[in-house]
Amino acid sequence: MLHHLVFLRAKMCEWPVYAPPPGVDSELMRRSNPENADAHIWLGRQYLKKGDFDKGASEIGWMWHQRAPELVDQKGLFIDEAGRPIRQDGRTVVLSADSGLGDTLQFVRYARALKELGARVVVECQSEFVRLIRNTAEIDEVVAVGQLSDGEDLRVPLHNLMSAFRSTTPDSIPNAVPYVRPHDEETDSWRQRVAPLPGLRVGLCWSGNLRHQRNRSRSIPVGQMSSLFELPGVSWISLQKDSDVAVPALLDWSAEFVDLAATAALVQNLDLVITVDSAVAHLAGALGRPVWLLNRLDSCWRWMEGRTDSPWYPTLTQFRQRRAGDWSDVLPEVAASLTTLTGERKKSAARPRRRSRAAVPAVA
Structure with a gap:
């Protein structure tokens, strides 16, 4: 054996x-x-x-x-x-x-x-x-x-x-999620830290493993994403491990990601994860969290052909390249979808909450 x-x-x-x-x-x-x-x-x-x-x-x-x-x-x-x-x-x-x-x-x-x-x-x-x-x-x-x-x-x-x-x-495929769960103590700790962040809390990962032979084709230079950071109603959190690029628009707690259990505890508290084809996409999907996959044209087999969803992860949505190496169509689609999502969140927050009707005292 x-x-x-x-x-x-x-x-x-x-x-x-x-x-x-x-x-x-x-x-x-x-x-x-x-x-x-x-x-x-x-x-x-x-x-x-x-x-x-x-x-x-x-x-x-x-x-x-x-x-x-x-x-x-x-x-x-x-x-x-x-x-x-x-x-x-x-x-x-x-x-x-x-x-x-x-x-x-x-x-x-x-x-x-x-x-x-x-x-x-x-x-x-x-x-x-x-x-x-x-x-x-x-x-x-x-x-x-x-x-x-x-x-x-x-x-x-x-x-x-x-x-x-x-x-x-x-x-x-057995696709019930979640099928992994972070530790309660770490999850609670991150909940307290992200609670004050305004708007939609979105985690971002723009690169996979640097040692992967196809990492260049699946990754996006973070500078190309600058237009996303200007969208109102979003708090951005970096999920990028070991990055040597400082992005002022992102909160960066990645030094605390001692392992993927630590990362999972933060992801559990986010409203959305936006990521390239990386372990972060799988982590968010396995946790049952909403995740948007920015996918290259010649993608890995697991994402299949012509799909915007995934049979592996029911909470995952794909945004696919139309031309190899060109993200110019993908990022505006993501921006438009984010704008719609933040707008819906704003409308939902503005709606008055229905109060339960108080019991009417009986008349003697």
């Missing part, structure tokens, strides 16, 4: 070449060389983007082809072909992080379904998540990657859970 899956992580969204070269047909590549893992993974992403999760999940399992062949096919581990759950009573099942921070948040939702099958659920995740995920009732144990002890009956990389639960279409 593998005990340090992190060292074998394929990082599906950071595969050496994310997509096939122009003019290359992934299906043809796979047919001509059935052992070509790149072709399977590229093809899997295409299926997933189009909503065919059955084929897509099977193909992306090839990320383990040369690293851990026994993990390539875990289809139907927990749901049989007839759609019936397969009980896991008395078994310890380890769900292991196999990619980035956002991926971990996206797929840890399956822990609840696994717990309902009777399993003892252990999550092996990045250290940034340990406190947050440990606060989830359906999870029995949480360990940082590399700290797992012996004793599991089954190891499942997080990406394999789509196939293991036969999530074959977007409609079959």
